[in-house]
Amino acid sequence: MTVSAQLLAHAAFRPDAVAIEPIVGPTMTYGNLADTVEARAQALVDADLAALPDPVVLEGDYCADMVVMELALLAAGIPVLSLSAAFSENERQNVISDCRARQIGHRTHVPRHGSTCRFPAGTAWITYASGASGTPEVMAFDGDHLVMVARNVVAALGDHAAGRHLAVLPPGTLLEAVCGMFATLLAGGTYVCPPQALIGMADPLHPECQVLAAFVAQHRITTLILVPELLMQLVAAIETTGVDCPDLSIVAVVGGRVPPAVFARARQLGLPVRQGYGVPKAGSIVALEAAEGDPLGAVGRVLPHLRARLAPDGEILLDSQQGISSHASWPLHTGDLGHIDQAGRLWVDGRKPGVIATSHGHTVATRWLEERLLAQPGVAQAMVYGDGMPLPRALLVPASPLADLDAAVASVNAELPAYARIDIWQEVSPFARTSARTADGDRLDRHAISAQWLDAEPSFFTRLEAATVRQRLAFLALAHMHAGLSGTISRATYLAYLGQAHHHLRHVMAAVRMIRARLAHRPGLVAALDAYEANQASCKAAIFNAVVGAGGHAALAFEPEHHSAAGLMIEHALRETGERNPLAIAGMAYAMECVGMGLVQHGASALATNRDPPPDALLCLAAIHARDRKSIHLFEALVNDITDPEDQTAVLSMARTAFGLLGVMFTAISLESRHDDSRERGMRLAKGYR
Known part of the structure; x- marks a missing residue:
């Protein structure tokens, strides 16, 4: 039975029952609605609007006339293009042009490109989804399919559920049209369709749910269809205002998973929430939680016009049990992951990678x-x-x-x-x-x-990395870093880098030993410091061997070329750890770890490629790199043991400053590859030790 035939049946048995209540205008009874739809449909036919197969655009806010026009178009056999209010004007024009739609009413006619309708005969209702990549995606359905889905919804809920349904979702929404308007009118209920602003839905992405809750209570609404975000905000609004909605008998939530905590809060408020599962290409609703209540998280059994099965990767596939959408390709790949339990209930566990479903x-x-x-x-x-x-x-x-x-x-x-x-x-x-x-x-x-x-919650080490990302980028932008990482440094410069690393490592280790005594009351942190210091001692020895292996003199590791910048960095670190917070040394260590990991690894590669070092040097450099990798893991564990907010702030502050000071220090090292005098300078330094 078509919607028009059902309206006539209601008009014959219950002519005075209210069918449409727009709130801002007069109500329409079933007797009045049936007559008005029949007359409007005939007028459309008489105007030759049914002679062409192209759809007619239907857009605008909710009102009684909008419902009448949609029912009349369907009764006259004229395809309806229902446009979402969420579309921009550019998207709207593209959609109208794409399906060669006609317009009636106050808007100007849009020129049609070609004379052949792109939709098969029998198409009754056309809509465009927003599309996952911003391009509206067309969906077309025949009239029998829309009625079949709506009837299955009524059967799942029961005729006794026909009451006062409020249109909450934006005009042009497939779910509201099929499961709201059609289902309500087929069941003989009242379709309450006020302008969106009147119920707090003028901006669907920023709803005023306190207004919505008050409207539901005042007008004794019995059924709603919501998306998860609307449910969450409605629950919060009712909790805040204390509004009571005792007439609600069904609150169907479709369009995404609802957090269990929200379900629990809703049911504590007495809201009769039922989870559903919808797929637009399948004609909106696919499954609905049973009245007796399915386990929390299940979306119920699939409605009779569809059959669900699972792909090998767990994706939910849908097969048609009856005639359905003219544009669907079966089976439908939903993009959702799920499972079906022994009772035949469908569970939606998440989305396949690459697409998210907003609330x-x-x-x-x-x-x-x-x-x-x-x-x-x-x-x-x-x-x-x-x-x-x-x-x-x-x-x-x-x-x-x-x-x-x-x-x-x-x-x-x-x-x-x-x-x-x-x-x-x-x-x-x-x-x-x-x-x-x-x-x-x-x-x-x-x-x-x-x-x-x-x-x-991200670990402190993760937050430390994020909080210093710009300082690291600034350091890596230095000419010295470009030269070191691209392999254009001289051997003398690279040896200078190693010498400075050895020199500063000695001072950091001394500082670690100094603060260790001040942290005796924190044994876990002391143990982490001990493990880190032991590995740093191995790193220091490996750097020393690398200097000698690359042809430098051992004295270079103990007495590198002096720069005032180097002294400034050490002085700053000692002052911060000695006078303020001893754990600030972790910030200095972090900066050195980051610099060391990059320069030792890439500098070694550069030296190997461009300078033909002795084999012993390569072995030593590889050893440094291996110890550095172990060191950063030990350091991460050490930092994550720092949980006090004041300590963490001290570490972050020192790390940011240390990158700048390290940049000044490295900039002071000459990049000129004039004459590799590192060994000669080492010999002079060695004489000073004698």
Whole structure:
């Protein structure tokens, strides 16, 4: 039975029952609605609007006339293009042009390109989803399918559930049209459809849920369809205001997973929440939690017009049990991961990599946003996340010490639809990359990055790396660093680097021994310091051997060429640790660890490539690199034992300062490769020891 036939049946048996209640205008009974729809449909046919197969645009805010027009178009056999209010004007025009739609009413006609409709005969309802990559995606359905889905919803809920349904989701939303309007009218309920602003939904991404809660209570609403974000905000609003909504019998939540804690809070308030699962290409609703209550997290059994099964990787696939959407390709690949329990209930466990589902019900491709961010000159790396959150979020690595990430995000957001804009971003240290490349070229180790930054509170070492990323970039931008890392340094310069490293390591170790006595009351930290110092002693010995192995004199390691900058750095470190906070030495050690890891490894490669060092030198350099790798792991454990906020602040402050002082010190080393006099200078220094 069509919707029109069902309206006539209601009109015959319950002509005075209220069918549509727009709040701002007169209500329409079933008797009045059936007559009005029939007359409007005939007028459309008489105007020859049914003679062409092209769809007619239907857009605007909720009102009684909007409902009548949609029902009349369907009754006249004219395809309806239902436009989402979330589309920009440019997207709106592109969609209308793409499906060669006609317009009636106050808007000007849009020229149609070609005379052949792109949709098969029998198409009744057309909509465009926002699309995971910003390009609206067309979906078309025949009238029988829409009625079938709506009837299955009514069957799942029961005719007794027909009450007063409030249209909350934005106009043009497939879920609201099928499971809200059609299902309510088929069941003989009242469709309450006020303008969005009246219920606090003028801006769907920033709803006023206190207004919504008050409206639900005042107008005795019995059923709602919400997305997870709306449920979360409605729960918070009711908790804050104490508004009572005793008439609510069903609050269906579709469009993403609801956190168990939110479900618990909602049910504690007496809200009859039922989790559902929807896939737009399948005609909106796929499964709905049973009235008796399924286990928390299940989305219920799949409705009769569909069958769910799992791909080998756990992706939920949908097969059609009956005739369905003219544009669907079966089986439907949902992009969702899940499982089916022994009772036949469907569980949605998450999304496949590459796409997130926001709590507003939108799907967003992470690579799409990441590519936009990486096109900004200030962004070196980006990882977008936000599954289950209101809007996407990002971890960003700056490309330079002066990179303006605020401006970069603002520039990207200005070109994105509202639902895909980066809401919150965080500056972090460079990401690890995987050795394998995915099908779309992605080499980010997303699991490792998530474990480091998102799955739990980041460790202090992780935060230390992020807090000093710009200081490290400034240090690496020095001409001396470019020369060292590119292999254009002389042997004398490289030996000078090693000499300074040995010299400063001695002083850092002395400082560590000095503060150790002041930390006797913290045995765990003392044990970590002891392990770190033991490894540093091995590093010091390896640097000494590298100096000799590369042809330098041993005295260079003990008495490197003096620079005032070097003395300044040591003096600053001793003052901070002696007079203020002894743990500040960890900040100095961190800066030296970072510099050492880069220069020893890459400087050794440069020396091997360009200077043909003795084999012993290469063995010594390899030993330094191996000890440095062990050292950074020991240092990470040491730093993560520092939990006091004041201690952490001292470490961060010292680390930032130390990078600058190290830069001044290295800049003072000559880059000229005039004459390699390192051995001769070493001999002179050696005489001074005699």
